[in-house]
Amino acid sequence: MSAAPDDARTRELAAALERVRRRVRTAAAAAGTAEPVLVAVTKFFPAADVVRLHGLGVRDVGENRDQEAAAKAREVRALVEDPPAWHFVGQLQSNKARSVVRYASWVHSVDRASLVDALGRAVARHREAAAAGEQEPGPCATADLVCLVQVSLDAEEHRGGARPEDVVELARRIEDTEGLRAGGVMAVAPLGAEPGPAFDRLREVSQRLQEALPGASAVSAGMSQDLEEAVARGATHVRVGSDILGPRPPVG
Numbered sequence: 001m002s003a004a005p006d007d008a009r010t011r012e013l014a015a016a017l018e019r020v021r022r023r024v025r026t027a028a029a030a031a032g033t034a035e036p037v038l039v040a041v042t043k044f045f046p047a048a049d050v051v052r053l054h055g056l057g058v059r060d061v062g063e064n065r066d067q068e069a070a071a072k073a074r075e076v077r078a079l080v081e082d083p084p085a086w087h088f089v090g091q092l093q094s095n096k097a098r099s100v101v102r103y104a105s106w107v108h109s110v111d112r113a114s115l116v117d118a119l120g121r122a123v124a125r126h127r128e129a130a131a132a133g134e135q136e137p138g139p140c141a142t143a144d145l146v147c148l149v150q151v152s153l154d155a156e157e158h159r160g161g162a163r164p165e166d167v168v169e170l171a172r173r174i175e176d177t178e179g180l181r182a183g184g185v186m187a188v189a190p191l192g193a194e195p196g197p198a199f200d201r202l203r204e205v206s207q208r209l210q211e212a213l214p215g216a217s218a219v220s221a222g223m224s225q226d227l228e229e230a231v232a233r234g235a236t237h238v239r240v241g242s243d244i245l246g247p248r249p250p251v252g
């Protein structure tokens with residue numbers, strides 16, 4: 001394993017990571033729950049930062065655009081012996097499924113049946129290609145791709161996601177697809193609304209899902225601004241970008 005380079009950026013990341021880890025620990029202790037997995041969202045930041053975070057013990061990394069993620073995953077893989085698990089957290093077009101399954105272990109943003117089918121076909125194809133030595137095997141060559149159903153918590157905001165009433169059916173479709181596993185649910189708190197009530201609704205959706213599929217217990221919720229609210233309401237995975245890596249350039 002490569003040691004973290006000891007440069008100014010590494011020290012900056014170490015300090016920010018420690019602050020976030022402490023927030024997560026404190027929130028989990030206050031809620032009396034197990035500590036959630038911290039997914040460091042590295043979009044817009046270079047592979048070198050992923051390698052630095054890896055040296056600081058981060059093993060779960062999130063990205064939201066395939067082109068950027070695919071290139072970064074390739075770079076990181078060349079630099080560390082035990083690469084992190086890549087979590088795809090962004091809107092995903094079905095025609096990107098074949099690329100995503102070559103590096104991702106998790107997709108947090110499954111919001112429609114056609115995407116489930118595309119991911120299933122993509123995993124099958126990747127497994128064939130890896131077995132034939134035509135593609136370097138990614139994590140889902142041997143393990144099922146964990147898929148979370150992204151839930152829309154506010155229909156008016158159009159931030160993506162399935163309607164709460166469609167979640168169980170979509171998760172069953174995932175579970176019934178060879179190569180995929182239904183891991184649970186994911187959501188982004190609606191813009192301009194209190195995150196707490198939104199995460200309460202997500203928890204209800206998760207409980208209903210677990211009555212149908214007890215193994216689908218992951219709840220991916222909480223970002224830099226609202227991770228405490230999410231952990232207080234049962235998040236098992238928090239996705240934190242800017243409070244670890246710094247501000248992103250404004251999206252045009």
Ligand SMILES: *Cc1c(COP(=O)(O)O)cnc(C)c1O
Pocket residue numbers: 041043064089090188223224225239240241242243
């Ligand atoms: C960028 C992003 C995050 C991280 O957001 P921060 O506010 O930077 O912590 C989490 N989830 C998704 C889906 C994202 O796109």
